[in-house]
Amino acid sequence: MATPETFTLHTTDNTARRASLVTAHGTVETPAFMPVGTQGTVKAVDPVDLTNVGSQIILGNTYHLRLRPGDELIRRRGGLHRFMGWDGPILTDSGGFQVFSLAGLRTMSEEGVEFRSHIDGSKHLFTPESVLSIQRNLGSDIMMVLDECAPHDADRQYTENSLALTTRWAERSRKAYPEDTGPGLLFGIVQGGFFPDLRKMSAEQITSIPFDGYAIGGLSVGESKQEMLDMLAVTAPLLPKDQPRYLMGVGAPMDILDAVALGMDMFDCVLPTRNARNGTLYTSQGKVNIKRAEYREDDSPLDPACGCYTCRTFSKAYLRHLYMARELLSYRLNTVHNLAFFLDMMQGARQAIEEKRYLAFREEYAGVFADGSAETL
Amino acid sequence: MATPETFTLHTTDNTARRASLVTAHGTVETPAFMPVGTQGTVKAVDPVDLTNVGSQIILGNTYHLRLRPGDELIRRRGGLHRFMGWDGPILTDSGGFQVFSLAGLRTMSEEGVEFRSHIDGSKHLFTPESVLSIQRNLGSDIMMVLDECAPHDADRQYTENSLALTTRWAERSRKAYPEDTGPGLLFGIVQGGFFPDLRKMSAEQITSIPFDGYAIGGLSVGESKQEMLDMLAVTAPLLPKDQPRYLMGVGAPMDILDAVALGMDMFDCVLPTRNARNGTLYTSQGKVNIKRAEYREDDSPLDPACGCYTCRTFSKAYLRHLYMARELLSYRLNTVHNLAFFLDMMQGARQAIEEKRYLAFREEYAGVFADGSAETL
Numbered sequence: 001m002a003t004p005e006t007f008t009l010h011t012t013d014n015t016a017r018r019a020s021l022v023t024a025h026g027t028v029e030t031p032a033f034m035p036v037g038t039q040g041t042v043k044a045v046d047p048v049d050l051t052n053v054g055s056q057i058i059l060g061n062t063y064h065l066r067l068r069p070g071d072e073l074i075r076r077r078g079g080l081h082r083f084m085g086w087d088g089p090i091l092t093d094s095g096g097f098q099v100f101s102l103a104g105l106r107t108m109s110e111e112g113v114e115f116r117s118h119i120d121g122s123k124h125l126f127t128p129e130s131v132l133s134i135q136r137n138l139g140s141d142i143m144m145v146l147d148e149c150a151p152h153d154a155d156r157q158y159t160e161n162s163l164a165l166t167t168r169w170a171e172r173s174r175k176a177y178p179e180d181t182g183p184g185l186l187f188g189i190v191q192g193g194f195f196p197d198l199r200k201m202s203a204e205q206i207t208s209i210p211f212d213g214y215a216i217g218g219l220s221v222g223e224s225k226q227e228m229l230d231m232l233a234v235t236a237p238l239l240p241k242d243q244p245r246y247l248m249g250v251g252a253p254m255d256i257l258d259a260v261a262l263g264m265d266m267f268d269c270v271l272p273t274r275n276a277r278n279g280t281l282y283t284s285q286g287k288v289n290i291k292r293a294e295y296r297e298d299d300s301p302l303d304p305a306c307g308c309y310t311c312r313t314f315s316k317a318y319l320r321h322l323y324m325a326r327e328l329l330s331y332r333l334n335t336v337h338n339l340a341f342f343l344d345m346m347q348g349a350r351q352a353i354e355e356k357r358y359l360a361f362r363e364e365y366a367g368v369f370a371d372g373s374a375e376t377l
Numbered sequence: 378m379a380t381p382e383t384f385t386l387h388t389t390d391n392t393a394r395r396a397s398l399v400t401a402h403g404t405v406e407t408p409a410f411m412p413v414g415t416q417g418t419v420k421a422v423d424p425v426d427l428t429n430v431g432s433q434i435i436l437g438n439t440y441h442l443r444l445r446p447g448d449e450l451i452r453r454r455g456g457l458h459r460f461m462g463w464d465g466p467i468l469t470d471s472g473g474f475q476v477f478s479l480a481g482l483r484t485m486s487e488e489g490v491e492f493r494s495h496i497d498g499s500k501h502l503f504t505p506e507s508v509l510s511i512q513r514n515l516g517s518d519i520m521m522v523l524d525e526c527a528p529h530d531a532d533r534q535y536t537e538n539s540l541a542l543t544t545r546w547a548e549r550s551r552k553a554y555p556e557d558t559g560p561g562l563l564f565g566i567v568q569g570g571f572f573p574d575l576r577k578m579s580a581e582q583i584t585s586i587p588f589d590g591y592a593i594g595g596l597s598v599g600e601s602k603q604e605m606l607d608m609l610a611v612t613a614p615l616l617p618k619d620q621p622r623y624l625m626g627v628g629a630p631m632d633i634l635d636a637v638a639l640g641m642d643m644f645d646c647v648l649p650t651r652n653a654r655n656g657t658l659y660t661s662q663g664k665v666n667i668k669r670a671e672y673r674e675d676d677s678p679l680d681p682a683c684g685c686y687t688c689r690t691f692s693k694a695y696l697r698h699l700y701m702a703r704e705l706l707s708y709r710l711n712t713v714h715n716l717a718f719f720l721d722m723m724q725g726a727r728q729a730i731e732e733k734r735y736l737a738f739r740e741e742y743a744g745v746f747a748d749g750s751a752e753t754l
Contacts (some may be wrong), residue, residue: 313423
């Protein structure tokens with residue numbers, strides 16, 4: 001539950017916001033990026049690595065943890081924090097996004113969504129109530145309501161029905177987890193597809209329910225960057241100023257920085273971690289594909305402007321060798337760097353907002369990452 | 378090259394030895410176990426992990442590094458230490474063992490052994506001279522001569538010819554790298570298969586060449602544990618007392634402890650690292666197969682007697698979950714623990730020899746690892 005101290009808006013720079021969010025496991029300084037820890041670990045790194053790169057909060061996936069090792073098992077271990085050795089805040093998603101991706105393996109109804117496990121084919125039902133019960137078993141600091149994330153090509157009628165269902169589910173969610181329950185915060189999710197008036201309708205409906213924060217969903221589903229920004233520009237101003245705003249599943253550095261400019265506070269994406277494992281690394285000079293032959297004998301650090309363990313210790317030549325040899329250490333060193341890059345960027349953004357020079361800060365990155373394409377996963 | 382201070386025998390307990398070996402990158406306290414870093418990394422761990430678990434010296438594989446990324450490339454990077462960020466001693470093998478494993482892809486001659494790369498099929502020739510040149514490019518602290526490791530089922534005639542060739546190659550090796558050359562030490566290798574008199578003959582021939590240390594080769598090729606110990610009991614006493622003795626490719630905890638009792642000083646094996654990746658973990662209570670269902674809800678540390686990061690931080694239940702979910706973190710946490718177990722065991726062995734209670738120390742482990750089978754890789 002939120003208290004008057006849960007969210008503090010420190011300052012703004014145009015519409016960009018610098019705030020703090022207090023959770024049961026510590027305070028998150030925003031704007032903040034949340035590394036994704038799908039199966040009880042951020043892939044390839046440990047909790048010490050996460051702290052060293054500057055992670056304040058991580059995300060856990062309800063769908064995956066429900067299926068393996070099981071939320072009840074994690075509850076009996078003392079919760080997800082204790083199970084995985086991470087003492088900081090954890091936000092858990094509702095599992096809905098993963099379930100809706102299981103085309104053909106799921107059945108929607110007013111009650112919820114029934115699906116088969118991708119691991120063993122077993123049948124499961126996610127309802128607004130059950131996903132909160134799972135997230136409470138995990139010991140989540142910030143829980144997300146079950147929503148329907150409409151596909152990018154959804155037509156107006158589908159989207160309208162979908163957002164209405166999402167609102168009914170949001171009402172059931174708040175009822176299942178009333179405001180004075182437990183230490184976990186509960187965030188609502190605005191949907192509405194790519195129809196500005198439906199985004200507005202959804203925002204009005206969802207923000208009329210007293211959640212502890214509001215997320216914008218449905219914006220990492222394959223749209224162009226411009227479509228994303230258009231929807232964001234419509235929706236963000238409709239969210240309460242005195243509560244945290246979370247843009248789900250976004251994104252690439254410029255996507256995040258543009259969303260910060262539009263007033264969003266929190267972000268998550270598998271991009272830095274997944275790209276790390278694919279050898280695509282983010283640096284102050286742009287993206288580096290570490291397998292390129294030009295790095296074969298390059299003794300310079302991956303990013304001379306970066307202070308992470310990888311950049312302090314190893315050369316591009318070594319990182320390329322590890323990648324080409326498919327060595328396990330490659331995944332970890334690359335992940336450490338990409339997370340450090342994203343988290344340093346967020347630290348820079350926070351400082352720039354405090355110093356009222358956010359747009360200039362954004363411009364520095366735009367000079368490096370000016371590809372203009374939405375890059376969300 | 379060795380100096381009078383290179384090797385110091387501090388004390389003995391029966392035939393077990395407690396000594397120090399000085400290399401260009403630091404001193405190795407023996408008996409010592411060397412984690413195997415085949416491709417410029419000990420699989421799944423970084424140099425900080427290696428230091429934290431108590432590694433004094435690691436092994437690099439000449440065959441693999443020659444093929445990828447290439448020894449000349451590593452020389453241009455300042456050598457293997459700098460390339461991989463490991464400042465401690467490195468022993469490199471000759472590459473012979475790997476080449477002789479390439480059945481059908483290699484051709485032996487007096488000159489050396491020609492083979493095709495397992496990576497791209499390219500042709501290469503290893504000679505006694507060329508493998509030293511490669512090891513010098515790597516900047517090895519302890520180089521090994523090229524030898525022929527006869528198969529376990531080799532007959533007497535084959536073995537006799539093979540050891541004679543190994544001796545001629547050893548003579549060429551010393552000539553190619555005379556005693557006053559460079560900072561690297563050069564070790565000879567005793568062969569002779571499973572014929573006691575041939576082991577004796579090889580030991581006499583090899584120790585008549587002034588190497589900086591002597592290894593026993595050919596004893597991790599599929600023999601029974603008793604066969605290994607029989608050959609070791611014949612060969613070890615024939616090695617100079619005032620020089621280091623290295624048993625190559627061995628082995629499981631009891632194999633190492635038995636070889637220490639017979640007077641061997643140095644060991645290497647992929648067993649702790651490879652088994653870690655397969656979920657087989659060594660503990661003070663014996664071997665643990667972490668995927669077993671009995672650990673599903675086991676909140677205890679993997680080994681309560683172990684102080685490694687894995688045991689200090691995580692439960693068996695979490696390690697099992699990571700293993701079952703095939704998470705990358707599983708490989709690292711398991712490797713950290715298995716290396717810590719082997720290196721703690723060596724530390725215990727050193728202390729026990731100093732305190733003249735080595736056989737009692739060995740008995741403690743025998744009570745836990747009493748499976749009697751040779752377990753070498």
